[in-house]
Amino acid sequence: MSDSDNDDIDLVVNQIIMNNVKATELIKELFDNNLLQDEVGEPLNKRPRGLHKDRGHEEGHNKLVADYFAKHLVYNDVDFDCRFCMSRRLFLQIVNDLEREVDFFKQHWDAIGVKGFSPLQKCASAIRQLAYGSASDAFDEYLRMSETTSRDCLDHFCKGIIYLYMRQYLRKPTATDVQAIYALDEQTHGLPGMLGRIDCMHWVPGATNDIIVVNQSPIFNDLFENKAPDSSFVVNNTHYNHGYYLADGIYPEWTTFVKAFRYPIEEPQVHFKTRQESARKDIERTFATLKDKWHVLKYPARVWTQRKLTEIMYTCIILHNMIHEDGGFSHYPFDPTEVLLGEIETTISEEDRARNVNLVKNRERHANLRHDLSIHVWNSSSHANN
Template identity: 45%
Template sequence: MDDYMRMSERTARDSLYTLSRGVVETFGDVYLRKLSLHDLQELYAAHEERHGFPGMIGSIDCTHWKWKKLSEAVASQDLWIWHAFFGVVGFNNDVNFLDQSPIFDDLLNGKAPDAPFTVNGNVYKYGYYLTDGIYPQYSTFVKAFRHPVEERDNFFKRRQERIRKDVERAFGVLKVKWHIVEHAERPLDLESLRYIMYACIIMHNMVIEDKGRIIAHYILTEPRHVQFQPGTTDYLHRVVDIQDANKYRQLQEDLTDYIFYGNNNDNE
């Protein structure tokens, strides 16, 4: 833009920021929307059919950008990015990033719909994300076994690690598709960076829709409002439910049995 349009460096930066903000404010409600019950049900069905994981929302991971920022994202099998959060390295890292992330805010305050599912005869209240080993043992995360011994555990570990690469593939496509994501050379304030990154993610999701690969098609729904304020009994009950390590282990075992024995029966 500097050479072709004879624009000054400052004008080019201001135009980039204005464009990014316009994309986010115009299209964000659809292409970077919060998950609705309809979205969750379609994701559940698609991930069980394609991956064999009932109740799976997507895969979650963090990545370091060359901007010296840390980014967290959730992607589904179609590489649609459902959630993104950006922080500054030094204040956020892989270990404490989750404490700063808003990934569970809507679930805790009741704005996100409850979408229960059943596996191995046990009912679970919330969907889950596939993660790597650094994430905590929450009932909304499913990790691979760290040191599998049994054949079923090894089978589950291989399957889980292969499938959670969806989010890594989404990161890779995003970097290839938008040059600025991988090669931002000029220092920008955090607000500007967020608008630019969200704009790139929104346009990434637009391309997925345009190619006809999306799992969850947009349906206009009534917005949900906060039902549980922080500190209230209902809110704290949800915190306990999400951070319940026993439920995490039970879900991991149920999924392992479901996937291993289900595949063996299919093969037979």
């Protein structure tokens, strides 16, 4: 190849480079000056806004009132309980409390005097989303509410429920509560010192199972830090410092867990295994009840943050307890003057905390507790008298 050919190639390459540089500079200048526009005169790099829809949200409020809250209503109390998962009385109490305490649920007017959504509409949207586990725009045609507004209603509703009712309906047990729980569980299942049942509602095999969850859980932090209320009890003439939870075989051998005998041999062990497994079924029924009533817990999550998932779970549990009390099934009356021990600021040395942890994780103490319980259950049963 001759020198002239090389010069021609270099000239062509330089010309292409110069043309590209000029084209890039021209496009940048057009964008900077907002000159590159589409056919309707909007910049191509600007996302067009959606058109405002006059949904007639006041019409949605009037229809909701006519259906469920008017003097001559369309749907009766049974229909209301089915669709809102609670009584009309409790629903109106929640609406009034939220309207009084949370600014989002107050009636507002915009700058041109148009009335906003009513507290009834906002609460109805949030509860329907929890009850049906549906998308935020599922009730647009009925409540005349957009997806964004419905999503905001659910978010503020969960925050409001937790703010107003958490201390009463999601509180840690007080000393009075502990004694009431002991009495009820011993009367029902014949197991003294039982605080409840423990299990994991959501887990994926091989990823997050019960044992991983309990090792990461702060459930026993109050016990480790001497903030838990007195829960001592006596069984088979032996004193124990704290109560326990019934658990299945995957849980560790701690004094806070009581598991059934895996291979029972003696009659008291066989009888205790039957009694323990029967009592432990309660938590499975509780999970089923929660998920059947609040389908948002049953279906894959529609929110993407851990905070919102936690708030939704707390809200469903609080509402479940409120509905339980509203139906007259509460066994533990709330005393607002009773101070929770965990609310008092206390300090504990690392040595004391380590000693408490070792006491809870004492395998010998765990075995002794299960043995004493099996003897107590056997002696209290009709089998011992035969």
